[in-house]
Amino acid sequence: MKMSKMIVLLLLLSPLFVRSQSLEECQQAAVRNYPLIKQHELIEKTTDLTVENIGKGWLPHVSVSAQATYQSDVASWPEQMQSMMSGMGIDMKGLKKDQYRVGVDIDQTIYDGGAIGRQQAVAREQGLVQAAQTEVNLYGVRKRVNEMYFALLLLHDQIALNQELQALLAGNENKLSSMVKNGTAAECDLNNVRAERLNAVQRQTLLESQQRMLSAMLETLCGISVNHVTKPALAEAGGANNRPEMRLFDAQQRLADAQERALQAALMPRLSVFAQGFYGYPGYNMFQDMTRHRWSLNGMIGGRLTWNIGALYTHKNDKAKIQLQRDITENNRSVFLFNSNLEQMQQNEEIARYKTLMADDDEIIRLRTSVRKAAESKLAHGIIDVNDLLSEINRENAARIQKSTHEIEMLKTIYDNKLTTNN
Numbered sequence: 100m101k102m103s104k105m106i107v108l109l110l111l112l113s114p115l116f117v118r119s120q121s122l123e124e125c126q127q128a129a130v131r132n133y134p135l136i137k138q139h140e141l142i143e144k145t146t147d148l149t150v151e152n153i154g155k156g157w158l159p160h161v162s163v164s165a166q167a168t169y170q171s172d173v174a175s176w177p178e179q180m181q182s183m184m185s186g187m188g189i190d191m192k193g194l195k196k197d198q199y200r201v202g203v204d205i206d207q208t209i210y211d212g213g214a215i216g217r218q219q220a221v222a223r224e225q226g227l228v229q230a231a232q233t234e235v236n237l238y239g240v241r242k243r244v245n246e247m248y249f250a251l252l253l254l255h256d257q258i259a260l261n262q263e264l265q266a267l268l269a270g271n272e273n274k275l276s277s278m279v280k281n282g283t284a285a286e287c288d289l290n291n292v293r294a295e296r297l298n299a300v301q302r303q304t305l306l307e308s309q310q311r312m313l314s315a316m317l318e319t320l321c322g323i324s325v326n327h328v329t330k331p332a333l334a335e336a337g338g339a340n341n342r343p344e345m346r347l348f349d350a351q352q353r354l355a356d357a358q359e360r361a362l363q364a365a366l367m368p369r370l371s372v373f374a375q376g377f378y379g380y381p382g383y384n385m386f387q388d389m390t391r392h393r394w395s396l397n398g399m400i401g402g403r404l405t406w407n408i409g410a411l412y413t414h415k416n417d418k419a420k421i422q423l424q425r426d427i428t429e430n431n432r433s434v435f436l437f438n439s440n441l442e443q444m445q446q447n448e449e450i451a452r453y454k455t456l457m458a459d460d461d462e463i464i465r466l467r468t469s470v471r472k473a474a475e476s477k478l479a480h481g482i483i484d485v486n487d488l489l490s491e492i493n494r495e496n497a498a499r500i501q502k503s504t505h506e507i508e509m510l511k512t513i514y515d516n517k518l519t520t521n522n
Contacts, residue, residue: 119327122248122514125317126241132322133240138233146226153222156215160206170196174385193389194381202377206403212367217360224354231347238343240320241518247317249511251328254310256503261303264496268296271475271488278479288485295489330506334513338522340439348432355425362417368406375399439519446516453509460502467495 120128130136173194176184184191208215272292278284318325376398381388383397474491477483 119329120321120323120325121329122245122331125248125321125323125325125328126244128321128323129240129244130237132320133237135233135237135240139230142226142229142233146222146229149222149226150219153215153218156211156218157208160208162204163202164204165201167197167199170198172196176389191389192392194385195392198380199394200377200379202375202379205374206371207373208369208371210368210370211364212369213364214361214367214369217357217364220357221354221361224350224357228347228350228354231343231350234343235347238518238521242515243320244317245511245514245518247313247320248328249507249514251310251313251317251325252330252510253504253507254306254313255328256507257500258303258306258310260496260499260503261299261306263499264492265296265299265303267492268292268299271478271492272296274475274479275485283481291485292489295492331510331514333510334517338520340436341521342435342439342519343521344435345432348428348435351428352425355421355428358424359418359421362414362421365407365410366414368404370402370404372402373400442519443516446512446519449512450509450516453505453512457502457505457509460498460505464495464498464502467491467498471495 173196175181175193176191181191181193272289275284275289275292279286279289314325376396378394378396380392380394382395383399384395388395471488471491471494474483474488478485478488
């Protein structure tokens, strides 16, 4: 017997132990659970690989080549010189028209005018722009959470109010049942109230179905179990705009600065040392190769200074294009702030409207409750019929739903406003 009482007590107290998920917890969970979050790691790894590859520009550039050619003509001694050499016993064969070479070239950059470092800086800034864009895309998930979360809160209140309505109708149904037995009320009046209560039961089924559907959607979005939602506290709306779009615009401007510095570095000369070596025929000693047709090892080392003045041709236009990118970014920032300010103005007006409406909600409910109780008394004394009572009951219920709707809609607008500025 004691065990059964304990089980009943636990069942009654179990709702008290159900942990509620706050709006902030759901938003954070949704961001962590959204597949797009993985792009942060992918962008970081891609950026690291790009920077590392650019840095390899300081490593020696090595190329291996092999070639075989046949020429229509080659360098040779004049016939008089060949006759003279032949008379001296020197066989001047001349170069062969088929020539071969297998070699390796090595080039090591010593000074590049800062080009490699600037290119690495551009790659890093491009990665930051991509990461900022990902943050902008992820921020939209919070608004989806807001929509579902406050819709669940509204359904929760409507379900509770519907249960109160059912209890009120059931009470009047019991009173009418007794009156029918005593012959002071008609059976049709009892059936009328019973039908209204069954309508409320059907609405309860619909509301609970919508609640289960929204809960499942919110759980899927957040990746956590959403057992219960709670009304967030009233918060102050407004504040400076701290949206991730602002950080995206800043990152785009830093990228333009890095691109301009890389443009300047491209104008600088480059200094490198090189080494060339090959095994083949003919070699560097052309005279010897004219007397014997044998492959030989050949090598060369040296320094090279190069300056691509062709970069000057497009420098002015390239710089102008970067400035246009800056202007476009600032224009996008202005458009974003303009639209955000308009949205804030609309939300602030809605918040003020809800506060004005809510100021009279409690008084309307008090008056409707008073009228409904009076209608119950009048029905008991036969002054009004059941339809009049049901009308007053529904009006009272509508007033309670209206108050709940005003409160939750105001809360939603306040937190939408916080999303608009990220405060």
